[in-house]
Amino acid sequence: MTNAQNGWTEERLAILKELWDQKLSISKIGVKLGVSRNAIAGKAHRLGLEKRQSPIKLSLKSKSKKNEWDETKRGPKPLRLILRNLDWSRNKCLWPFEDPKSVDFHFCGDEVYAGKPYCLKHCSLAYNNKD
Ligand SMILES: [Zn+2]
Numbered sequence: 197m198t199n200a201q202n203g204w205t206e207e208r209l210a211i212l213k214e215l216w217d218q219k220l221s222i223s224k225i226g227v228k229l230g231v232s233r234n235a236i237a238g239k240a241h242r243l244g245l246e247k248r249q250s251p252i253k254l255s256l257k258s259k260s261k262k263n264e265w266d267e268t269k270r271g272p273k274p275l276r277l278i279l280r281n282l283d284w285s286r287n288k289c290l291w292p293f294e295d296p297k298s299v300d301f302h303f304c305g306d307e308v309y310a311g312k313p314y315c316l317k318h319c320s321l322a323y324n325n326k327d
Pocket residue numbers: 289290291304305306314315316317318
């Protein structure tokens with residue numbers, strides 16, 4: 197269990213947890229413990245500490261946001277989040293065109309078939325192999 201290289205002693209872990217609970221920023225915790233921001237984030241992740249977004253991530257918008265989504269940790273960005281950014285109407289077809297990461301990404305936008313996220317045409321495509 198000893199990890200001398202990273203210096204994560206019981207005591208330092210306790211400090212990390214305490215500072216984390218105090219909502220201190222990850223970079224500030226890093227400064228206090230003398231390790232990088234990444235080390236703190238990684239350790240917190242492994243410890244299962246409550247997840248939180250950095251203020252930087254929350255304030256970043258437009259084209260840079262696609263780089264902010266860490267796919268290695270969080271998986272592909274849910275369409276729902278993309279939709280939120282676009283302030284999409286619930287009554288419009290959500291059939292995606294182009295790569296979601298591309299700037300050309302957009303949705304069909306036709307009137308949805310009642311109770312479905314897609315228009316009639318795209319419903320038939322989406323549910324082709326189901327029900
Ligand atoms: Zn459609």
